[in-house]
Structure formats: C-alpha cells, structure tokens
Amino acid sequence: MMQIWNRALAALALVAAAVLASAVHAAPAHPADEDGYELWLRYRPLPQAHAPRWNTIVFDGAPSATVRAAIDELRRGAQGMTGKDLALGTRVTDGAVVLARAGKLPAGVDGAGLADLGREGYLLKSATVAGKRVTVIAANDDIGLLYGAFGLLRAANTGKPLDRLDERSAPKLQLRVLNHWDNLDRSVERGYAGQSIWNWWELPDVRDRRYVDYARANASLGINGTVLNNVNSKPEILTAPWIAKAAALADVLRPYGIKVYLSARFSTPLELKETKTADPLSPEVAAWWRNKADEIYRAIPDFGGFLVKANSEGQPGPQDYHRTHVDGANMLAAALAPHNGVVMWRAFVYAAEKPDDRAKQAYDEFKPLDGKFARNVLVQVKNGAIDFQPREPFHPLFGAMPATPLMMEFQITKEYLGFAMHMAYLGPLFEETLTSDTMRQPGGLTVAQVLEDAAHGKRPTGMAGVANVGSSRTWSGSHFDQANWYAYGRFAWDPQGSARAFAEEWATQTFARDPKAVQGIVDMMMMSREAVVNYMTPLGLHHLMDTGHHHGPGPWVDNLGRPDWNPTYYHKADRQGIGFDRTARGSNALAQYAPALAARWSDPRTTPPELLLWFHHLPWDYAMPSGRTLWAELVGHYDRGVAQAEELRTRWERMKPFVDARRYDEVRERLDVQVKEAHWWRDASVAYFQSVSGLALPPGARPPARSLDEYKAIRFPYAPGH
C-alpha cells in the first residue's frame, strides 16, 4: 500500500514539476521571442530573492480613473514579476501596497516633505503600519499615485531593494510633452516608425486599444502632454469633426495625466473662410480664436493649448501682416487664458532676408521680444540653432531671455541620425545640451537650470520632444529607438538626470536583468551617438545630408532654392580649408553667446574640438592638438566612426546569450545596415572633401569604395517621413 502511494506520489510530483517548469515563475532557459510591443513595461518574472512580496493593494475610498490605472498597472506588474494576482482591499496586511493621498496616510507613516512635491510628485516608502510591513505610495493627487505606482514597478523591475524604500520624486518641469509631427492623412513628417498611431479616419468612433498602451508608456515616464498633429498644420484640425477626434483621444489619455494639445495653423480662420484676414490685431480674428478656444474646451475641458510654427519655412504667421511674434502669440494666449491653456510658440524661424547666417536668426528675432509675451506663452527653442543635427552647440537663446519662459525642443525621431535604422542613443545628446553652461550667471547657469527657471519659479516650464512613435509594432521603428523615447521622458522629468543611468534603467527593463547584459548594452548605447557624429558630421560639421529626405551624405549639394539649404553653405570647404567662421571675422554668431563663452569659443585653440568647424573656418593643414593636420584628423574621425559602427555590431554579438532570438536578430540586421551606411557616409564624404581639398589621403587611409559621381547619383524618391 505504502509503495503504491509512493509511486503515485512520485508520478504526480513528476507531472507537477513538468508543468511548473513551463509556468510563469520559472525563467525559461531560452527567453521567448519578443516583438518589442511591450516596451520597457515587460514585467518579466523576478528571481525569488528580488521578487516583491506584495500581496494586496490598499486604497481607501472610491478610486478615480487615474487610481484605477495605478491599481491595474500594479496588478499587471505583480502578475508578471511574481505570478501573483494582487487583490484590492481596504485593510492593511503584511505585504500590502498602500496608495494614499496626503491626509490619508496610514498612522505611523512619515509624510514629511510630501507637501513640497506638488501635484505630480510622490513618495515611496517601506513602512510598518500596525505591525504590518507595507509599501506606501503617497502623493498629493491621484496622478502622483499613478506616477508612484510606475516608480515602484520600475524599482522592482530594476532590482532595487524593496524592503527599505525611501524615495521622493517630483518633476522639475511642468509641461513634459511629445510633439507628434503627424499629418491628418496619417503620414508622419520625419516619422520612421510607420503611420501615425492616431487612426484619424476611424476616430472618434473607433478607439484603438493601442492608445491606452501609449498612455501607459508615457505615464510611466511622467510625460503629461501630447501635441497630436504636425507643427506644419492644416486648418481642418480646428474644425468640429477633428475636435471630436481629438476629444476622443483626450478621453482615453486623461486618466493617465496626459493633456491633449493641437498645432494651430496661424491662418486657420482665413483659410476656413470664416474671417477676412488672419491679422492678429484684427478684432474679428481675435474673436474667432476666442470662440474657437471656447468650442474646443467644451469638448476637451482640460485641453492643453496650441503649439504654433509661424513665419518659418513657409508657414503663415503674424509677420505676414507686419506684426510680431508677440502680437501673434499673445492674441492666441488671450483666447486660451480663460481656460488655463498655454501657447507654445516655436522659435525655429528663418527668413530669406537674412542670408548671412541662419544660425543667428532665431536669436535675432526673439531676443528683442524678451519679457513681452503673455504669462501663458512659452517660447519653444530647439536644442541647437540649426536643426537637430547629430551635434550642435546649445542654442544661444538659452540664458538670453531671462524674462521669458523658454521650453526645450528635442527631436526624438532621428531625422538626421540614421532614421530608425542606425543605433544612436540620444541620452548623451540630451545630457550634453542640458549640462551646457550658458555662463549667463556668475558660478554658471546650465541649460537645464534655464529650463527649470529656478530664479523665477512662478512661470510655466517645459520640454518638448518630437515623437518617434508610430504604428510600427516596436512603436519607434526599432528596438533601440525605444530608448530615446524613454530617455526623453526621464530627462523631461529631471533635466539634471544622467544619460547612463536612464540607459541602465531602460536596458534592464527592456532587455535583460543580468548585470553583464546591462553593462554591455549600456556601453553600446553610450558610444552609439558619437559613432554617428563621427561618420556623418565630425569636428563640428553639420547639415551635410542629402536633400529632402535627409538620408545619407550630400556634402556636395549646392543647387537648392535657398543658400542656407545647401550643405556647401554650412561646411564652406574649398581648396584652402573648411568650416563656418562664426567669429567676429565671420558671421559673428558667437556674439549671441555670453561674453565669456564667446571669448572662449572665438579662439580655435580653446574651442572644443567637437565644435571646431561649427565656429571656425580653418586651413586643411591647421595643426590639431593631436599633432595631425585638420585634414588627417577629419579623415581619422570618419574612420573612427566606421570602426565604432563595426564595434557596435561586435559588441551586440556578445549579447546574444542574453536576448531572445527575435530581438537579437532584428537588432543585428539593423547593425549590418548601419555598418554598411557608415562606410557609405565615410567614403562619400571623404571622396567629396578630397575632391575639394585636392589633398592625398593620409597614410593608411582606405580610398573610397566608389567614385564621387557614383555617390552623387544615389537617389531615394520614396524615402519615409518626407
């Protein structure tokens, strides 16, 4: 009898073991193939030692939609990381996760400092309540609880000790928004991740389930606004059918703390034939916009406001009526002010009348307007003065308009850094800009500090990122481009954050928790942008891409409609030398920077080598600090870029054991293309500059694989995003 039982028991144990082996707790030997859709919110099973010991979620009261979102996410995370389905309760037990708003903190929990965290901040605390070990998420508002839930899940997912949490976090900028350059036909300007995720045609009736996942991803980073449509806007977006579509999206996004904004075309009322002019000082026009704002707010009570690209690249604007940016922005601001909406007025302007240096124009136009904008206007300034190049010095407007709220505009989509094909982690680019010292204050004033506007405090602050989100299954067109969305969101929350730290968080959550894998992947990410700079635009060169589509090299292009559309305008290479002289001897764009900085950068010897040719025109035989000539150094940088692209591929091969087969292969395919295109950029650029300089290649440098004419003949009539 005993034997029979033993045998039955053994058999049953075998069954149970076999089944358990395939169940959720056991990490599979070979991770399943993944398609990237889950982003960094993957919540894979944690080893027992690090797994959270949560067993209930406690919330006292009727949960709002936002609190429900927090509860759902905690349950999803716990299910994924521990296999446990968390019940929702009101009684504190051992292992409870307590969501508590200020004033409702469990007795004995120290809520000190909570009041300073604002509406969106949160506390995470390990605590003992009535003898029970609990984890408290505390905030002043429901959105803080949601952000705290994501913060707690991130802590668990990245292996932080969960039994002695004591974290406080609050955003340093108020408006943390994505700018979608999404058109109404669902194409995306400079989009490399498929069509717009906004299925305008099916809205408002059909609400794609994906909108919720978009909201979750953004809320996990603290992104709290989204401009739905392209800055090159159309009048229809402000008509009733489209307001209804935007309202449907606003309804989906609202529980996640995300406000909807729209890009407004300045001439909208005129083009809709509802006014006779678009002059901002016309009472008819001002009334139209007031009525339009009222109409929008009836449909979207928490509408964020307007983003405006005016008098730039052919877009209409107040200057068409001999009015100023202030006239235009303040008219719109007056329409939005009763509803607490804002105007984000872009400073990216350049006009044909000022051909001496396009880099100077935004400053020239906007600096004189400092202090004249209405209180609910932010001036949105690109990180650099040209246009989202692989490297630019920080925009001279930062620090130069102390009486005006300036908002940063970064480009997350990689218009100039290899689209969604090249690996280029933008964290270092964001960090480089944000940590730049404007030298506008004694002791220093970084761009991040300008944005945070610590000196004033009462004015709106913000950061915008041109989204890289599309209908692609990976959202961003590639697995690694998801990291740029992530890093953007984290920097918008904390402009003084660290690119490497954000990369570590991202890689851990997205790919693998093994420290060897995280280290390997993060090292790749951290070198990747400099690789692109090296094989595309080293030593401060910029705007060398081919026309229109902006894919691939075109340093020879000199035949476009405006001088400052031509790469030759920017590199000014000739037999003697190369570079754009922006010193006092040249365009004197340097004078737009703080005097101490301008002085430093006026001398090529004290200009950082990576900005050298941005500010200086130098002879080919200029002696670089390395001792090599500028020509040799330039070719050396191109070669280094190619070597770095190859190094990325080699390093990825070492990651194979850590990554599921599908994502491994998909990244690998792209790295093959990157290596190929790095060679192309290097070879075409070297061939061209050699044809200009007439110099022999430095010793050991490989001749370009093809002739310059062959490179010039390459065409891309159907490139995406154009």
Next chain:
Amino acid sequence: MMQIWNRALAALALVAAAVLASAVHAAPAHPADEDGYELWLRYRPLPQAHAPRWNTIVFDGAPSATVRAAIDELRRGAQGMTGKDLALGTRVTDGAVVLARAGKLPAGVDGAGLADLGREGYLLKSATVAGKRVTVIAANDDIGLLYGAFGLLRAANTGKPLDRLDERSAPKLQLRVLNHWDNLDRSVERGYAGQSIWNWWELPDVRDRRYVDYARANASLGINGTVLNNVNSKPEILTAPWIAKAAALADVLRPYGIKVYLSARFSTPLELKETKTADPLSPEVAAWWRNKADEIYRAIPDFGGFLVKANSEGQPGPQDYHRTHVDGANMLAAALAPHNGVVMWRAFVYAAEKPDDRAKQAYDEFKPLDGKFARNVLVQVKNGAIDFQPREPFHPLFGAMPATPLMMEFQITKEYLGFAMHMAYLGPLFEETLTSDTMRQPGGLTVAQVLEDAAHGKRPTGMAGVANVGSSRTWSGSHFDQANWYAYGRFAWDPQGSARAFAEEWATQTFARDPKAVQGIVDMMMMSREAVVNYMTPLGLHHLMDTGHHHGPGPWVDNLGRPDWNPTYYHKADRQGIGFDRTARGSNALAQYAPALAARWSDPRTTPPELLLWFHHLPWDYAMPSGRTLWAELVGHYDRGVAQAEELRTRWERMKPFVDARRYDEVRERLDVQVKEAHWWRDASVAYFQSVSGLALPPGARPPARSLDEYKAIRFPYAPGH
C-alpha cells in the same frame, strides 16, 4: 507516516490541478483577449474527444524548405490544439502523421488518383501501416505536402473526424494571386488596413518577420502568387535597387509556394531614359524588356511575370503609339517566355472617345482581339464591367473570348463597400459572379467554368484578388475583413466552392467552434453584403459614391472631368424615372451578352430585380412585382438596408458569450459606425432622389435626418486609400 504522505499527496495534487487548470489543455472559461493577428491559424485547444491523436511527424528524406514549413506548421498546430510537441521521425508509429511524396507512400497506403492531382494537389488519408494507425499526407510535390498539412490542420480545427480521413484536393485554377495596390512609398491605393506590409525602405536588408506569417496565411489557402506593387506602377520598381527588394521578398515567400510578380509600367524604359520610345514594336524597346526580364530572373529565378494596366485611366500603353493591346502584351510576353513567366494584361480600360456607355468599352476593345494573344498572356477581367460595385452583373467578356485565357479580378479590399468599417462578407458576391451562367454554351457555361477553361485545359488559368492586407494588426483593417481574404483564396482554389461553407470554415477557425456561435456568425456574414447593397445601391443602381475617396453617398455629383465619372451618368434619374437603359433602345450593352441572356434581360419583367436599374430606365411609378411603385420599392430597399445593418448589430450582441472581449468590442464599435453610415447613405440618397423625382415619401417612410444640402457639404479631405 501514512497520514503525512496522504497530506503531502493531497497538497501536491492540488498544486498540480491548479497548474494544469491554467495549462494549455483546459479551455479557459473566458477566452483571452485577442488582437486578430493570428487570423484563421489560431489552433486553439480542442476538446479531448475531437483532439487529434498525432504524436510524431514522419518524413523520409532530407526535408526541403517547403517540407520544413509543413512540418513547422503541423507542430505549431498540434502544440496549439493538443499541447503536444510533435517529434520528427522516420519510423511509422501509432499516431504518426506521414508526409509522403508519390512513389514514397508507406506500403499499404492507397495512392490511387494521386497522379491526377497535379503538382499542387494532395491526399489526406487515415490508414493502417504495419499495424499502426497513421494519417497520411500524400502529394506529387513538396508544395502539395504543405497544402496538405494546412488541409489537415483545417480539418482538425473545424472538428472533422480525423480517424477516417479520405480527402483529395487539387486547385482548379493555376494562378491564384493577390494583387497588392501598394505604392513604393508604402501607401496603398484603396487600402484601409494601414500601410503596405512591404517595408520597402528597410528591404532588402531587413526582412520583417511578418512576411513569413503572410506567406503562411496565403499558403493555408493555396494562394501561389503575389503582385507586390500597384497596377498604377512606377518605373523605379524595375530598377536594380527595387529588384533586389523584390528578390528578398521572393526568398521569404518561395518555401510557401508563392511566386512574386511585379506591376510593370508600360513606359518604363522611356521614363528611365534608357530608350527613346516605349513603342512595343520598336526593336530597341523589345530588347530592353528582354534584358530587363533576364536581369529580374537572375535575381528571382522563379519570378512570376508582369501585371499591366495599360491605356486605362491615364496609364501609358501601346495605344499611345497606335498599337494594340495584343502588340503590347505579346512584346512583354516574348521577353518573359524564355523564363516561363506570364503577362497578366488587364481589360479594365475606358477611354474618353467612347462616351456612350463605359460598361461596353472593355468588351469593345478586347473581344476583337480574341485568339491573338501569346500563349503566356492572360487577360485579367474584373468581375463586372464598371468597377467593383456592391453588385454588378458578370462581365460580358466572360464566355465571349473562347480563344483567350481569361483571369478573374475580384477586389478583396472594399473600396465601394464601406472600406474596412462596414461588415460585408464578399463570399456571396464572389459566388454570385462565379455561378452566373453566361449562356454561351448549350446546357450552360458558368463564369467559373470559363475560368477553369475545361474545354481547353492546356492554357493558363487564374484568379486575382486585389488584396486587403496591410500593416494593421488585424492585417485587413478589421476582424471580419479577414474573411474576405479567406474566401477569396478558397474560391481561387475552387471557383465552384460555397460562400457559406467557406464562411463556416473561417468562423470556426477564427472565432469559436461552438455550433451556435458558428451558425450565428455565418448568418451575419451571409446577410451582410446584401445589407450594403440595399443601403448603398439597391435595384441595380451603381457608382453612386462620393468623389475620389469613394466614401459615402454622392448621387448628386455631376461636375467631374469626364461624364462617366459622375454618379448622375449612371443613375440618370430625372423627374420621370431612373436607371441606365442598356437595352437596344439605349446603349445596347446588353448585346455584349449571349443572345438568350440578352433577350431575357432586355425585358424589365424578366430582369432580376437586383439588376433592374443596371439595364433599364424606368418611370418612378413603374409597377414592381411586389405591387409597389419603383419609387416605393427603392425607398423600401434603402430602409431594409438600414434595418439589416441594425440587425447585424443585434445579432452580434448575441455572440458576446462566444467571443473574447476585445474582438467582441472591436467588432461592435464598427457595427455602430455601420448603422450610423447606413442611415447616412439611406437618408442622403432618399433626400437626393426625392429632390429629383419630386415625389412624396411612401407612407410610413421616415424623412431624412438632415437636408440634402447638408449631405452635399460633407467632405473627407484626408480619407485613406486615396
């Protein structure tokens, strides 16, 4: 001791039971949410009684890529339906699935009739081999084994008894192709399912994993060809970079028996500036195409051939040089013939010179060319003479060109039937056309028989379907539009198949196996197309849609560049009556049909009511068989269409218990839109025809909700697919 053991055993049993409950065999009480990506290849767990008892796959020899695809699919299916991982072996065991080519059938298996099944046919047989019960898939070629594997999985998935299989199947048409109207910028003409699945930009380096799933879905239906690009073609598709992209796709699709074809623009060599003319009789031009064909076949050895839209809607063609369709087609055919490629030459032509009746033009142009095309040319004829309307009589060319291989062109994407928003199962439309009797032979000759070309047998046969496949997660833009892809593929395999039977197969595999669910869903599908006909174009009306985008009603449109682009041209409604007189008193298009049929349809009394106004112009007070006037009957049909749309929604609500929540909701959202738009079609059409007829609404008929001017003012500047 015993007690301890017992308790341990009980505990372990509980664990095992709990784990098993969530494992693959137990059908979950609430089916998990699904996003539709798996199409009809879902392979959900089967109840024990119906589950296949397969345990190994036997194949003797080194499997080709095609056989590997068959084995992979069988393993995937078995894993899904039974939870069992099928090993691959060479020894026959009980429960083996034996893949065997002719000549290698296991001893004792009757392969009679296999030789008649051709390269693509297959046998499925339950058999006993050396005392073991096995399932045999037998075929003459590897592709037959793959088709057989899909056939076996379909049998299992639809609950057929698997222990007495005796099925033989072979395609009745040789070329079963999808026509992708996909542009090189990844937009899709008349595409309502997102961008093209061909990521041209990333090809050939990056091969989206989705291409394999596309191949699986098509192979499961027997589709064996795909025309990658739009019939409105561009010259670049035939340049080296694009041939490389097509070759990469061909490599992915080849194991699944799918050949790649390209749409060729007739003027390609001229536009590429590689010839001085595109005259098909120019030796220079013929040589260019020969060289081009050679170049393509070097990259794609099994390239299928060219699809050509020539001298139609502004496309270039041989008539530009005063040559004929035969001159053009045969010149291309000569270039392809050495490689066994074919030309699919479209008969969809209409020219401004013949304004009397556009419906007559294809016949007028092509009928005189019968017998003059080269042996590797098929003339591709749309199902009807106008353009994929909700209902058309069969095209008069079918049966009228006995000496020419005619290929059917159906439109799977629903350009004129509510895009991907309205439920309209096209099976009945396909079936209605295919079963139409051309009366060109004593005893009857159906369109299906014309396609199968039984009288000749030696010539190529085929069917084309304009694809509804895109990057949408559902592939087809909605869950139910997948059924149109499915039905198309099944009809291409067997033009004498049954729309209802295909709907049953599809619904069982796609949604639920419960007979109540299948019955309910199939009944919806079978009524859905007639609903659309009723609320859009009842009683033989056609071409009433609004301009350009083809969305929504526009019966009033009379201002377009050509008379035959205007809806008013087609309905000819005035104070007296409505309809297009195609009898001898009118355009006499009827004379293009067989005399007996023309005679029958010349009299409105013997014309089927559903084609009445296609052939006849009748007074508003014409007495219909119902006893009501034509006017009352017309309004009645519009009302019936609205009621049917509402009925679809009601019926779907009854399906809720059978369908996962996500797909239930997503279908429901669309049905809400369909009801709304059915009302819009009905109201706008009734308002317009009332304004023309001047008649009062029939008693009890509801007045339109809005004024005719309001309906006329509706605009869709950003509609998809246009």
